[in-house]
Amino acid sequence: MLTLQLVSSPSLLGAVDIGTLLFSSQGIVLIVVLLLLSLVALSLFVIFYKMVHVSQAQSQSIAFLDRFWESKRLDEIYQSAQNLKYSPIAAMFAAGYVELSKVKKKTDQPQAGGTMHEKMDGIENVERALSRARVSEMTKLENLLPFLATVGATAPFIGLFGTVWGIMEAFLNIAAAGQADLATVSQPIAEALVTTALALASAIPSVVAFNYFNRRLKVLGAEMSTFSHDYLNIVKRHFF
DSSP: OOEEEEOSSSSOOEEEEHHHHHHTOOHHHHHHHHHHHHHHHHHHHHHHHHHHHHHHHHHHHHHHHHHHHHOSOHHHHHHHHHTOTTOHHHHHHHHHHHHHHHHHHHHTSTTOOOOHHHHHHHHHHHHHHHHHHHHHHHHHHTTTHHHHHHHHHHHHHHHHHHHHHHHHHHHHHHHHHSOOOHHHHHHHHHHHHHHHHHHHHHHHHHHHHHHHHHHHHHHHHHHHHHHHHHHHHHHHHHHO
Protein backbone atom coordinates (compact mmCIF):
# COMPACT_ATOMS: atom_id res chain seq x y z
CA MET A 1 0.00 0.00 0.00
CA LEU A 2 1.25 3.48 -0.87
CA THR A 3 2.26 5.27 2.34
CA LEU A 4 3.50 8.69 3.29
CA GLN A 5 6.24 8.90 5.90
CA LEU A 6 5.93 11.73 8.47
CA VAL A 7 9.25 12.53 10.12
CA SER A 8 10.03 15.17 12.73
CA SER A 9 13.48 13.87 13.72
CA PRO A 10 15.84 11.08 12.69
CA SER A 11 13.34 8.68 14.27
CA LEU A 12 10.31 7.47 12.30
CA LEU A 13 7.00 8.73 13.63
CA GLY A 14 4.83 6.42 11.57
CA ALA A 15 3.15 5.86 8.28
CA VAL A 16 -0.15 7.34 7.15
CA ASP A 17 -1.82 5.66 4.19
CA ILE A 18 -3.55 7.62 1.47
CA GLY A 19 -7.01 6.41 2.54
CA THR A 20 -6.45 7.82 5.99
CA LEU A 21 -5.33 11.13 4.54
CA LEU A 22 -8.39 11.28 2.29
CA PHE A 23 -11.05 10.57 4.87
CA SER A 24 -9.49 12.11 7.95
CA SER A 25 -10.21 15.50 6.41
CA GLN A 26 -13.12 17.48 7.74
CA GLY A 27 -15.50 20.18 6.66
CA ILE A 28 -14.81 21.95 3.37
CA VAL A 29 -11.72 19.86 2.61
CA LEU A 30 -13.70 16.63 2.96
CA ILE A 31 -16.36 17.97 0.59
CA VAL A 32 -13.64 18.84 -1.93
CA VAL A 33 -12.15 15.34 -1.56
CA LEU A 34 -15.51 13.67 -2.19
CA LEU A 35 -16.17 15.93 -5.18
CA LEU A 36 -12.79 15.15 -6.71
CA LEU A 37 -13.21 11.41 -6.13
CA SER A 38 -16.53 11.65 -7.99
CA LEU A 39 -14.84 13.51 -10.86
CA VAL A 40 -12.11 10.86 -11.08
CA ALA A 41 -14.69 8.07 -11.28
CA LEU A 42 -16.88 9.91 -13.79
CA SER A 43 -13.91 10.84 -15.96
CA LEU A 44 -12.71 7.25 -16.16
CA PHE A 45 -16.22 6.09 -17.05
CA VAL A 46 -16.58 8.73 -19.79
CA ILE A 47 -13.15 7.91 -21.21
CA PHE A 48 -13.98 4.19 -21.38
CA TYR A 49 -17.43 4.86 -22.87
CA LYS A 50 -16.10 7.23 -25.54
CA MET A 51 -13.28 4.84 -26.40
CA VAL A 52 -15.82 2.10 -27.15
CA HIS A 53 -18.20 4.49 -28.96
CA VAL A 54 -15.58 6.09 -31.21
CA SER A 55 -13.91 2.75 -31.96
CA GLN A 56 -17.24 1.24 -33.01
CA ALA A 57 -18.04 4.27 -35.16
CA GLN A 58 -14.70 4.10 -36.93
CA SER A 59 -14.61 0.33 -37.46
CA GLN A 60 -18.20 0.18 -38.73
CA SER A 61 -17.60 3.15 -41.02
CA ILE A 62 -14.62 1.36 -42.58
CA ALA A 63 -16.77 -1.73 -43.08
CA PHE A 64 -19.54 0.34 -44.65
CA LEU A 65 -17.19 2.14 -47.05
CA ASP A 66 -15.83 -1.21 -48.22
CA ARG A 67 -19.39 -2.38 -48.82
CA PHE A 68 -20.34 0.89 -50.52
CA TRP A 69 -17.56 0.77 -53.09
CA GLU A 70 -17.92 -2.97 -53.74
CA SER A 71 -21.69 -2.99 -54.31
CA LYS A 72 -23.47 -1.80 -57.47
CA ARG A 73 -26.97 -1.39 -56.04
CA LEU A 74 -28.00 1.35 -53.63
CA ASP A 75 -30.80 -0.73 -52.13
CA GLU A 76 -28.30 -3.42 -51.13
CA ILE A 77 -26.04 -0.81 -49.59
CA TYR A 78 -29.03 0.60 -47.72
CA GLN A 79 -29.77 -2.81 -46.21
CA SER A 80 -26.15 -3.07 -45.09
CA ALA A 81 -26.31 0.42 -43.60
CA GLN A 82 -29.28 -0.60 -41.46
CA ASN A 83 -27.09 -3.17 -39.70
CA LEU A 84 -24.29 -0.70 -38.93
CA LYS A 85 -26.02 1.42 -36.30
CA TYR A 86 -22.84 2.96 -34.91
CA SER A 87 -21.44 4.14 -38.23
CA PRO A 88 -22.03 7.87 -38.87
CA ILE A 89 -21.23 7.41 -42.56
CA ALA A 90 -23.82 4.65 -42.86
CA ALA A 91 -26.35 6.95 -41.18
CA MET A 92 -25.52 9.69 -43.69
CA PHE A 93 -25.99 7.31 -46.60
CA ALA A 94 -29.33 6.10 -45.21
CA ALA A 95 -30.60 9.68 -44.88
CA GLY A 96 -29.46 10.52 -48.41
CA TYR A 97 -30.95 7.32 -49.82
CA VAL A 98 -34.35 7.97 -48.22
CA GLU A 99 -34.40 11.52 -49.59
CA LEU A 100 -33.27 10.31 -53.02
CA SER A 101 -36.12 7.78 -53.07
CA LYS A 102 -38.63 10.54 -52.33
CA VAL A 103 -37.20 12.75 -55.06
CA LYS A 104 -37.23 9.95 -57.63
CA LYS A 105 -40.83 9.06 -56.84
CA LYS A 106 -41.82 12.66 -57.37
CA THR A 107 -39.91 13.13 -60.63
CA ASP A 108 -41.04 9.77 -62.02
CA GLN A 109 -44.72 10.70 -61.80
CA PRO A 110 -46.37 11.16 -65.23
CA GLN A 111 -47.39 14.73 -64.49
CA ALA A 112 -43.86 15.67 -63.47
CA GLY A 113 -42.04 17.53 -66.17
CA GLY A 114 -38.54 16.62 -65.03
CA THR A 115 -37.25 20.12 -65.78
CA MET A 116 -33.72 21.21 -64.94
CA HIS A 117 -35.09 23.32 -62.08
CA GLU A 118 -36.79 20.27 -60.53
CA LYS A 119 -33.65 18.21 -60.93
CA MET A 120 -31.56 20.85 -59.19
CA ASP A 121 -34.10 21.00 -56.37
CA GLY A 122 -33.85 17.22 -56.03
CA ILE A 123 -30.07 17.31 -55.78
CA GLU A 124 -30.23 20.08 -53.20
CA ASN A 125 -32.72 18.06 -51.13
CA VAL A 126 -30.35 15.10 -51.07
CA GLU A 127 -27.45 17.40 -50.18
CA ARG A 128 -29.41 18.94 -47.31
CA ALA A 129 -30.35 15.47 -46.03
CA LEU A 130 -26.68 14.47 -46.01
CA SER A 131 -25.72 17.70 -44.25
CA ARG A 132 -28.40 17.27 -41.57
CA ALA A 133 -27.33 13.68 -40.96
CA ARG A 134 -23.68 14.70 -40.71
CA VAL A 135 -24.45 17.36 -38.09
CA SER A 136 -26.62 14.93 -36.14
CA GLU A 137 -23.98 12.19 -36.15
CA MET A 138 -21.16 14.55 -35.18
CA THR A 139 -23.29 15.81 -32.28
CA LYS A 140 -23.68 12.23 -31.06
CA LEU A 141 -19.96 11.56 -31.40
CA GLU A 142 -19.04 14.74 -29.53
CA ASN A 143 -21.41 13.92 -26.68
CA LEU A 144 -19.69 14.00 -23.23
CA LEU A 145 -16.48 15.51 -24.64
CA PRO A 146 -17.36 18.89 -23.09
CA PHE A 147 -17.47 17.12 -19.73
CA LEU A 148 -13.86 15.98 -20.14
CA ALA A 149 -12.83 19.50 -21.15
CA THR A 150 -14.63 20.97 -18.14
CA VAL A 151 -13.00 18.53 -15.72
CA GLY A 152 -9.58 19.21 -17.21
CA ALA A 153 -10.06 22.96 -16.85
CA THR A 154 -11.71 23.17 -13.43
CA ALA A 155 -10.41 20.21 -11.38
CA PRO A 156 -6.98 21.80 -10.66
CA PHE A 157 -8.68 24.91 -9.29
CA ILE A 158 -11.00 22.81 -7.13
CA GLY A 159 -7.99 20.93 -5.77
CA LEU A 160 -6.11 24.16 -5.18
CA PHE A 161 -9.08 25.55 -3.28
CA GLY A 162 -9.14 22.44 -1.05
CA THR A 163 -5.39 22.66 -0.45
CA VAL A 164 -5.46 26.36 0.43
CA TRP A 165 -8.43 25.86 2.75
CA GLY A 166 -6.79 22.87 4.46
CA ILE A 167 -3.49 24.69 4.99
CA MET A 168 -5.36 27.69 6.34
CA GLU A 169 -7.18 25.48 8.86
CA ALA A 170 -3.89 23.79 9.80
CA PHE A 171 -2.22 27.12 10.61
CA LEU A 172 -5.27 28.34 12.51
CA ASN A 173 -5.12 25.19 14.66
CA ILE A 174 -1.41 25.76 15.22
CA ALA A 175 -2.08 29.36 16.24
CA ALA A 176 -4.77 28.22 18.67
CA ALA A 177 -2.44 25.64 20.21
CA GLY A 178 0.28 28.24 20.65
CA GLN A 179 3.08 25.86 19.68
CA ALA A 180 3.85 23.42 16.90
CA ASP A 181 6.46 20.96 15.80
CA LEU A 182 6.89 19.12 12.53
CA ALA A 183 4.70 16.23 13.68
CA THR A 184 1.84 18.62 14.41
CA VAL A 185 2.16 20.48 11.10
CA SER A 186 2.92 17.60 8.70
CA GLN A 187 -0.28 15.58 8.78
CA PRO A 188 -2.77 18.47 8.37
CA ILE A 189 -0.74 19.86 5.47
CA ALA A 190 -0.45 16.39 3.92
CA GLU A 191 -4.24 16.03 4.15
CA ALA A 192 -4.62 19.39 2.41
CA LEU A 193 -2.17 18.49 -0.37
CA VAL A 194 -4.07 15.30 -1.17
CA THR A 195 -6.79 17.40 -2.80
CA THR A 196 -4.24 18.73 -5.29
CA ALA A 197 -3.11 15.18 -6.08
CA LEU A 198 -6.73 14.11 -6.63
CA ALA A 199 -7.33 17.12 -8.85
CA LEU A 200 -4.38 16.20 -11.05
CA ALA A 201 -5.52 12.57 -11.13
CA SER A 202 -8.81 13.68 -12.68
CA ALA A 203 -7.58 16.60 -14.81
CA ILE A 204 -4.59 15.01 -16.57
CA PRO A 205 -6.43 11.94 -17.99
CA SER A 206 -9.38 14.15 -18.96
CA VAL A 207 -7.25 16.58 -20.95
CA VAL A 208 -5.28 13.81 -22.65
CA ALA A 209 -8.48 11.92 -23.52
CA PHE A 210 -10.22 15.07 -24.79
CA ASN A 211 -7.37 15.86 -27.19
CA TYR A 212 -7.18 12.23 -28.31
CA PHE A 213 -10.91 11.95 -29.04
CA ASN A 214 -10.99 15.38 -30.64
CA ARG A 215 -8.29 14.30 -33.07
CA ARG A 216 -10.06 11.05 -33.95
CA LEU A 217 -13.35 12.88 -34.50
CA LYS A 218 -11.67 15.37 -36.83
CA VAL A 219 -10.41 12.47 -38.94
CA LEU A 220 -13.84 10.85 -38.91
CA GLY A 221 -15.48 14.18 -39.79
CA ALA A 222 -13.16 14.56 -42.78
CA GLU A 223 -14.10 11.07 -43.94
CA MET A 224 -17.78 11.98 -43.63
CA SER A 225 -17.29 15.11 -45.74
CA THR A 226 -15.40 13.17 -48.39
CA PHE A 227 -18.11 10.53 -48.52
CA SER A 228 -20.79 13.20 -48.85
CA HIS A 229 -19.07 14.67 -51.93
CA ASP A 230 -18.51 11.24 -53.49
CA TYR A 231 -22.11 10.20 -52.87
CA LEU A 232 -23.49 13.42 -54.40
CA ASN A 233 -21.29 12.93 -57.47
CA ILE A 234 -22.66 9.42 -57.94
CA VAL A 235 -26.24 10.64 -57.52
CA LYS A 236 -25.76 13.45 -60.06
CA ARG A 237 -24.12 11.12 -62.55
CA HIS A 238 -26.67 8.32 -62.43
CA PHE A 239 -29.98 9.83 -61.31
CA PHE A 240 -30.10 13.42 -62.61
